[in-house]
Amino acid sequence: MADPQIMNEAESPRDALEEGRLSGSFVGSVVAAIEAEDFEGARALVAPLHPADIADLFALVPETTRGLLAMAIGDALDAAVIAELDDYVRDDVLAEMSAREVAEVMTRLDTDDAVAIIEDMEADEQREVLDALAPADRADIEAALTFPEESAGRLMQRELVAVPETMSIAEVVAHVRAVTDPATDFWEIFVVDPARRPVGTIRLSWLLTTPPEIAVADIMQREQTLIPVDMDQEEVALQFQKYALISAAVVDGGGRLVGVITVDDVVHIIQQEAGEDVLKLSGAGDGDINEPVFSTYRTRSRWLVTNLATGIISATIIGLFSDSIEALVALAALSPIVASVGGNAGNQTMAVTVRALATNQLTEANTRRTIWREIRVALLNGLTLAALMAMGTTAFFGNAVLGGVIAFAMLFNIVIAGLAGVMVPLTLERFDADPAVASSVFVTMITDSMGFFLFLGLATLVGVEYLG
Amino acid sequence: MADPQIMNEAESPRDALEEGRLSGSFVGSVVAAIEAEDFEGARALVAPLHPADIADLFALVPETTRGLLAMAIGDALDAAVIAELDDYVRDDVLAEMSAREVAEVMTRLDTDDAVAIIEDMEADEQREVLDALAPADRADIEAALTFPEESAGRLMQRELVAVPETMSIAEVVAHVRAVTDPATDFWEIFVVDPARRPVGTIRLSWLLTTPPEIAVADIMQREQTLIPVDMDQEEVALQFQKYALISAAVVDGGGRLVGVITVDDVVHIIQQEAGEDVLKLSGAGDGDINEPVFSTYRTRSRWLVTNLATGIISATIIGLFSDSIEALVALAALSPIVASVGGNAGNQTMAVTVRALATNQLTEANTRRTIWREIRVALLNGLTLAALMAMGTTAFFGNAVLGGVIAFAMLFNIVIAGLAGVMVPLTLERFDADPAVASSVFVTMITDSMGFFLFLGLATLVGVEYLG
Numbered sequence: 055m056a057d058p059q060i061m062n063e064a065e066s067p068r069d070a071l072e073e074g075r076l077s078g079s080f081v082g083s084v085v086a087a088i089e090a091e092d093f094e095g096a097r098a099l100v101a102p103l104h105p106a107d108i109a110d111l112f113a114l115v116p117e118t119t120r121g122l123l124a125m126a127i128g129d130a131l132d133a134a135v136i137a138e139l140d141d142y143v144r145d146d147v148l149a150e151m152s153a154r155e156v157a158e159v160m161t162r163l164d165t166d167d168a169v170a171i172i173e174d175m176e177a178d179e180q181r182e183v184l185d186a187l188a189p190a191d192r193a194d195i196e197a198a199l200t201f202p203e204e205s206a207g208r209l210m211q212r213e214l215v216a217v218p219e220t221m222s223i224a225e226v227v228a229h230v231r232a233v234t235d236p237a238t239d240f241w242e243i244f245v246v247d248p249a250r251r252p253v254g255t256i257r258l259s260w261l262l263t264t265p266p267e268i269a270v271a272d273i274m275q276r277e278q279t280l281i282p283v284d285m286d287q288e289e290v291a292l293q294f295q296k297y298a299l300i301s302a303a304v305v306d307g308g309g310r311l312v313g314v315i316t317v318d319d320v321v322h323i324i325q326q327e328a329g330e331d332v333l334k335l336s337g338a339g340d341g342d343i344n345e346p347v348f349s350t351y352r353t354r355s356r357w358l359v360t361n362l363a364t365g366i367i368s369a370t371i372i373g374l375f376s377d378s379i380e381a382l383v384a385l386a387a388l389s390p391i392v393a394s395v396g397g398n399a400g401n402q403t404m405a406v407t408v409r410a411l412a413t414n415q416l417t418e419a420n421t422r423r424t425i426w427r428e429i430r431v432a433l434l435n436g437l438t439l440a441a442l443m444a445m446g447t448t449a450f451f452g453n454a455v456l457g458g459v460i461a462f463a464m465l466f467n468i469v470i471a472g473l474a475g476v477m478v479p480l481t482l483e484r485f486d487a488d489p490a491v492a493s494s495v496f497v498t499m500i501t502d503s504m505g506f507f508l509f510l511g512l513a514t515l516v517g518v519e520y521l522g
Numbered sequence: 523m524a525d526p527q528i529m530n531e532a533e534s535p536r537d538a539l540e541e542g543r544l545s546g547s548f549v550g551s552v553v554a555a556i557e558a559e560d561f562e563g564a565r566a567l568v569a570p571l572h573p574a575d576i577a578d579l580f581a582l583v584p585e586t587t588r589g590l591l592a593m594a595i596g597d598a599l600d601a602a603v604i605a606e607l608d609d610y611v612r613d614d615v616l617a618e619m620s621a622r623e624v625a626e627v628m629t630r631l632d633t634d635d636a637v638a639i640i641e642d643m644e645a646d647e648q649r650e651v652l653d654a655l656a657p658a659d660r661a662d663i664e665a666a667l668t669f670p671e672e673s674a675g676r677l678m679q680r681e682l683v684a685v686p687e688t689m690s691i692a693e694v695v696a697h698v699r700a701v702t703d704p705a706t707d708f709w710e711i712f713v714v715d716p717a718r719r720p721v722g723t724i725r726l727s728w729l730l731t732t733p734p735e736i737a738v739a740d741i742m743q744r745e746q747t748l749i750p751v752d753m754d755q756e757e758v759a760l761q762f763q764k765y766a767l768i769s770a771a772v773v774d775g776g777g778r779l780v781g782v783i784t785v786d787d788v789v790h791i792i793q794q795e796a797g798e799d800v801l802k803l804s805g806a807g808d809g810d811i812n813e814p815v816f817s818t819y820r821t822r823s824r825w826l827v828t829n830l831a832t833g834i835i836s837a838t839i840i841g842l843f844s845d846s847i848e849a850l851v852a853l854a855a856l857s858p859i860v861a862s863v864g865g866n867a868g869n870q871t872m873a874v875t876v877r878a879l880a881t882n883q884l885t886e887a888n889t890r891r892t893i894w895r896e897i898r899v900a901l902l903n904g905l906t907l908a909a910l911m912a913m914g915t916t917a918f919f920g921n922a923v924l925g926g927v928i929a930f931a932m933l934f935n936i937v938i939a940g941l942a943g944v945m946v947p948l949t950l951e952r953f954d955a956d957p958a959v960a961s962s963v964f965v966t967m968i969t970d971s972m973g974f975f976l977f978l979g980l981a982t983l984v985g986v987e988y989l990g
Binding site for chain 1: 543545763826857866884892
């Protein structure tokens with residue numbers, strides 16, 4: 055169910071682009087044309103663009119212009135463009151279309167793109183669109199929707215070429231000519247046994263370079279990476295990356311071939327999963343700049359409130375030492391430095407650990423070695439920072455005891471930060487929680503509270519009368 | 523210069539893997555075999571693995587075991603494995619090999635993989651290896667090394683199939699049979715004019731489904747994404763992702779075809795570039811867990827020292843208000859909360875902005891709208907947190923004036939944090955600096971110092987006598 059016209063896409067005209075992005079002046083002229091109700095002019099500007107650039111354009115124009123833009127460009131807003139739209143922008147655009155029109159668009163897409171569009175809809179809208187589809191397309195999409203979100207089953211397309219191993223190369227070529235829609239791009243042919251279990255693959259280049267009378271069984275690659283239909287998309291992406299796959303067979307619980315995932319679908323996942331870490335660590339949700347303000351507020355405020363709660367721990371610790379602070383206000387001024395440098399050190403270790411876990415580089419085989427590595431790095435950093443802080447404080451306050459106290463607190467807090475930065479994500483991973491999501495809160499809580507506790511506690515222990 | 527044996531890789535045996543990673547017990551048995559000097563046994567365990575898994579194994583065993591492991595597995599440590607090794611681990615392994623042996627490995631790799639190995643070597647080692655290469659291979663690699671690091675010229679391979687547009691499909695098929703090394707995988711054929719400028723592409727599936735007498739010019743796709751040889755790899759990755767490319771032609775300044783980049787090379791770049799942000803934002807350098815401790819220390823301590831310096835700004839601001847703190851120690855306890863929540867809010871906005879810039883979603887066309895969006899999110903968050911803080915402080919200290927002061931400080935600091943989180947990365951980008959590298963320092967500096975200044979300043983202005 056792919057549209058032949060999707061196949062031959064023009065690159066966008068060079069004057070609309072600037073370093074690979076639509077230029078501000080181009081977007082400006084489209085908006086100006088629409089505001090002047092010159093829909094012909096807007097269409098003339100937009101129609102030559104590549105669908106991926108038209109999709110970008112919808113994100114770049116103001117929300118209030120999106121409906122008019124859709125109307126103005128008419129059938130240039132085709133299935134290929136809709137498949138490329140940002141999720142939130144697509145909601146805006148689809149809201150203007152009837153269920154029948156949406157179904158029409160979906161008929162022109164591969165299963166995976168059609169599923170991506172329908173899976174985010176409300177249940178009743180989904181029903182309406184499904185009812186408007188032809189039975190065969192509906193069955194494919196309903197089958198895909200039975201798999202968990204973000205699983206291989208949602209990502210795969212059902213359009214593929216599979217042949218029995220008894221065929222000769224000549225027969226395979228004839229079969230490909232007979233059955234494939236010229237618009238469906240494919241890069242590998244799957245060889246299956248009578249029960250439709252994959253037994254090998256043939257790359258298209260081998261079909262071209264092998265004499266026609268040779269049997270498929272003699273040239274196929276027998277070993278291949280099979281993707282279980284319920285595998286998480288992040289794991290799928292790692293498999294593609296590790297084994298440099300172009301496409302891979304997806305199999306059901308019985309080991310039967312049910313679909314194919316191609317690398318161009320996975321490239322999006324890799325980008326998204328790798329970029330997600332930085333957003334999750336900061337508690338910024340999915341961080342889409344097209345998300346409505348209120349939904350962004352809901353996600354972010356949850357983390358800020360959590361941060362407020364953990365901040366109270368620090369405040370309580372500071373409160374414990376109020377007598378010391380009253381006697382020597384310099385303690386209040388210096389303590390945030392100890393907490394902040396510790397927080398930064400913990401953050402560094404945590405970012406490295408989260409990335410190493412996400413890319414399968416940190417496994418039980420090298421956990422102990424990695425922890426020991428982080429301790430050594432933390433000791434070196436701690437000694438450096440402690441020395442600097444001791445010198446600075448001693449010089450500024452003219453008191454070496456105060457310098458010694460802050461240096462000790464700094465050293466210990468950086469070592470604790472290093473340990474927390476590696477242990478917190480590891481522990482979350484061990485309990486099957488996403489280490490990127492909650493690590494930051496715990497690590498900052500530990501480094502902040504330990505920073506204040508170590509410095510103010512040591513100062514009190516030594517006695518403020520020696521520090522002033 | 524690719525080795526036929528690289529083509530048909532076995533998937534690694536299932537008992538060595540656990541959720542796609544080498545299991546701890548498998549790595550343990552390899553290490554045990556090597557320590558018991560049972561090199562035969564170690565080889566028997568390792569040889570059936572996929573090259574990508576052998577490369578992982580080298581990273582997972584202790585550094586001191588790597589040399590023995592290389593010796594034990596002998597020729598299972600082939601070019602495909604070396605191409606997959608982590609940079610730091612590869613240094614360890616190559617250090618044990620002679621220049622001639624390294625040259626031998628490089629002969630078996632595509633240009634891009636060979637370049638990736640040689641580009642990190644010291645100049646004299648590089649010279650030795652180049653001298654040991656056959657003249658044709660040396661010329662290819664030397665040509666690639668003339669391009670800037672992380673550019674398309676380093677990433678491309680020179681092995682490709684190019685045909686004139688006057689050929690018929692039958693002639694192209696005959697040409698492909700005659701010239702291509704069966705081990706070189708290719709997915710598209712490039713059509714060039716007599717000056718070798720690309721004029722179109724043909725996907726292999728079209729060769730199969732088109733009648734043999736048709737001319738290339740009639741079925742080729744005329745528009746294609748051309749990659750200039752000096753384009754930065756991050757930009758290359760974005761082009762592949764945006765236009766869902768499988769391979770793309772690389773052209774020199776005169777527009778002539780000089781190489782091809784395939785998606786499997788780009789997948790690594792996408793992973794790496796997208797994951798880099800989180801590491802850069804935290805000041806953790808390239809964050810490779812295989813990097814030696816001292817080199818990690820050097821990178822990280824630089825940021826911690828910068829953080830120390832900016833921390834002194836906060837300390838100075840707190841020092842300005844020492845009279846107020848002396849009069850009311852609660853101010854010292856509460857001020858870190860204002861700074862910390864502001865820092866967190868700034869961090870959220872910054873992470874979103876850095877990702878949006880990295881993925882070309884934030885351009886001059888929507889800058890103003892995005893800033894206005896962040897201000898609204900910050901106002902909502904600020905009002906929520908201010909209300910919570912006002913209630914908590916008033917209840918705990920039984921003083922509504924103190925509650926009001928901290929609420930105002932909180933609200934303003936979160937709005938400033940939102941502005942800093944979006945403006946700092948945008949400004950760095952405007953000055954062609956990498957927004958991921960330095961944003962964190964500036965944003966934290968602003969939110970910390972403004973947090974202390976706003977809260978302590980407001981408290982002093984209102985007068986501590988009303989707050990106690």
